Amino acid sequence: MDTRLRWQEIGRTDVRPVVRVGLLASYTIDPLVPHLGVALHDAGLPVAFDTAPYNQIVRQCLDDASEMARAKPDVLVVAPRFEELGDELLTAVDAAVSAARRWKSFLVVVLPAVPEDRPFGQLDDGRAAGAAALAHEVRETIRAELAGRPDAWVVDAERAVRAVGTAKAHHAAMFKFAKIPYTEAVFGELGAQLAGVLRAVHGVTPRVVVVDEDPALEEPVRWLRESGARLVVRAAGEEIEDVAAREGVPAESAVLLTLGGKPDGWRDEVARSGLLDRMPAPDRAARRIRHSARETVSLDDFMAGLNVEVELEPVGPETAAKVVEVVSRAKDFTLGTEKLDLTEDREVFAVRVRDKFGQYGISGAVGITGGTVVDVFSLSCVVLGKGVEDVVLRRLRDEHGDLVFRHRATSHNQITAGFLTDAGARIEEIP
Amino acid sequence: MTFTDVVAGALDVDPAHVTDDAGQDTLSSWTSMRHIQLIVMLEEAYSLSFDYEEIAGARTVREVREVLRAKGVEV
Numbered sequence: 001m002d003t004r005l006r007w008q009e010i011g012r013t014d015v016r017p018v019v020r021v022g023l024l025a026s027y028t029i030d031p032l033v034p035h036l037g038v039a040l041h042d043a044g045l046p047v048a049f050d051t052a053p054y055n056q057i058v059r060q061c062l063d064d065a066s067e068m069a070r071a072k073p074d075v076l077v078v079a080p081r082f083e084e085l086g087d088e089l090l091t092a093v094d095a096a097v098s099a100a101r102r103w104k105s106f107l108v109v110v111l112p113a114v115p116e117d118r119p120f121g122q123l124d125d126g127r128a129a130g131a132a133a134l135a136h137e138v139r140e141t142i143r144a145e146l147a148g149r150p151d152a153w154v155v156d157a158e159r160a161v162r163a164v165g166t167a168k169a170h171h172a173a174m175f176k177f178a179k180i181p182y183t184e185a186v187f188g189e190l191g192a193q194l195a196g197v198l199r200a201v202h203g204v205t206p207r208v209v210v211v212d213e214d215p216a217l218e219e220p221v222r223w224l225r226e227s228g229a230r231l232v233v234r235a236a237g238e239e240i241e242d243v244a245a246r247e248g249v250p251a252e253s254a255v256l257l258t259l260g261g262k263p264d265g266w267r268d269e270v271a272r273s274g275l276l277d278r279m280p281a282p283d284r285a286a287r288r289i290r291h292s293a294r295e296t297v298s299l300d301d302f303m304a305g306l307n308v309e310v311e312l313e314p315v316g317p318e319t320a321a322k323v324v325e326v327v328s329r330a331k332d333f334t335l336g337t338e339k340l341d342l343t344e345d346r347e348v349f350a351v352r353v354r355d356k357f358g359q360y361g362i363s364g365a366v367g368i369t370g371g372t373v374v375d376v377f378s379l380s381c382v383v384l385g386k387g388v389e390d391v392v393l394r395r396l397r398d399e400h401g402d403l404v405f406r407h408r409a410t411s412h413n414q415i416t417a418g419f420l421t422d423a424g425a426r427i428e429e430i431p
Numbered sequence: 432m433t434f435t436d437v438v439a440g441a442l443d444v445d446p447a448h449v450t451d452d453a454g455q456d457t458l459s460s461w462t463s464m465r466h467i468q469l470i471v472m473l474e475e476a477y478s479l480s481f482d483y484e485e486i487a488g489a490r491t492v493r494e495v496r497e498v499l500r501a502k503g504v505e506v
Binding site: 004005008031173178180329410 | 439
């Protein structure tokens with residue numbers, strides 16, 4: 001929690017970011033922002049973030065008009081999970097590699113954690129078809145493909161989950177309602193890993209280690225000396241900035257280790273400080289586990305491969321409550337409709353969606369007043385990025401001709417206006 | 432960590448804006464995603480557990496406070 005408040009405080013300062021980081025994930029990755037932002041800020045790398053809607057990795061990477069394509073971040077962090085992407089996970093990584101090359105971004109892929117679910121129960125670990133074996137094969141494929149690249153690295157969600165402990169790594173409600181699969185503690189670990197990589201990439205690993213003089217800290221101090229760190233013992237009350245100045249290094253190059261009374265925490269503190277971060281010897285050659293060089297999938301191929309099916313059906317008594325709920329929850333793709341009143345004189349259709357990954361049920365709604373004015377067009381986040389909005393718009397135009405879309409801007413629905421504008425729709429803006 | 436700090440951190444607002452009357456209608460950052468994060472952070476901060484329905488309907492800071500008080504938390 002302190003991290004979130006600190007990130008807010010940093011946001012209120014006029015520090016100019018020196019690095020732009022783009023975040024793409026198959027889940028809601030926003031909770032990572034404060035952890036990574038504070039860690040990089042403290043390392044002397046003020047950062048700004050661009051975060052795309054969740055589960056749109058391939059589309060964001062392949063569509064030159066996507067939010068992330070326009071942002072062209074210095075660093076592109078891509079975090080796919082098996083649970084959302086299944087067999088498409090490597091496609092997402094391929095698309096990310098391609099995008100990073102086009103945008104000249106440094107790519108960091110978050111290796112996906114091994115899924116908790118085991119389709120073969122207790123027998124899952126004994127065959128290559130088990131979840132763990134498949135996951136490790138894919139993880140090593142990604143690592144091997146990126147290991148030969150000078151402009152890419154990986155961090156590991158599995159390590160983050162293990163550090164926190166599986167029992168404390170997930171919160172069912174967070175995932176069910178917000179598509180956030182990990183707890184704050186896991187995002188904290190991931191933020192520390194990513195910050196370590198980006199510190200190294202930007203050459204801001206610590207140069208001076210400062211510790212307080214304390215005979216009880218003999219053991220960790222010995223580790224530090226063995227690590228080759230330049231160690232300085234600080235006088236009582238001396239500020240870290242003063243120590244750095246005395247040693248002739250920038251303040252952000254000096255790291256203070258508090259090394260409290262519990263030895264259990266020493267290694268973790270040393271690891272987080274960045275002192276142990278050093279580049280391993282490069283792989284002699286990229287170990288390609290996949291033998292065929294795959295063509296990077298095109299956006300059209302990817303969209304076609306999703307097999308998205310969209311149905312519009314008039315709202316009936318059995319679907320009314322769900323449609324009202326979907327409209328009230330839609331924040332990003334909406335004409336600004338906060339509440340849908342089904343007693344008003346308006347044709348209302350429920351939007352049902354399914355694709356190769358499964359059924360999403362009622363995932364949106366459309367309302368038409370007077371046969372010519374669309375004043376409700378809301379879609380759930382879970383179906384965005386699949387081309388559902390294009391299909392709905394096409395159907396509306398086929399069946400109703402030229403329509404006017406009555407749009408009210410909110411703090412979240414910019415993508416709706418952008419979509420309608422790009423589609424050449426007539427928009428009536430209302431205050 | 433005070434109740435105000437927890438709410439401010441979860442909703443990404445200045446602590447000065449965490450007044451009893453503040454709510455989903457007045458704080459644009461109070462989205463459904465942040466509402467869930469708020470619930471989880473309150474659970475962690477006060478070592479308690481909510482039934483989702485118990486707090487899903489709390490739409491203002493005052494209502495969140497009332498839910499906590501009903502569970503014996505002094506806030």
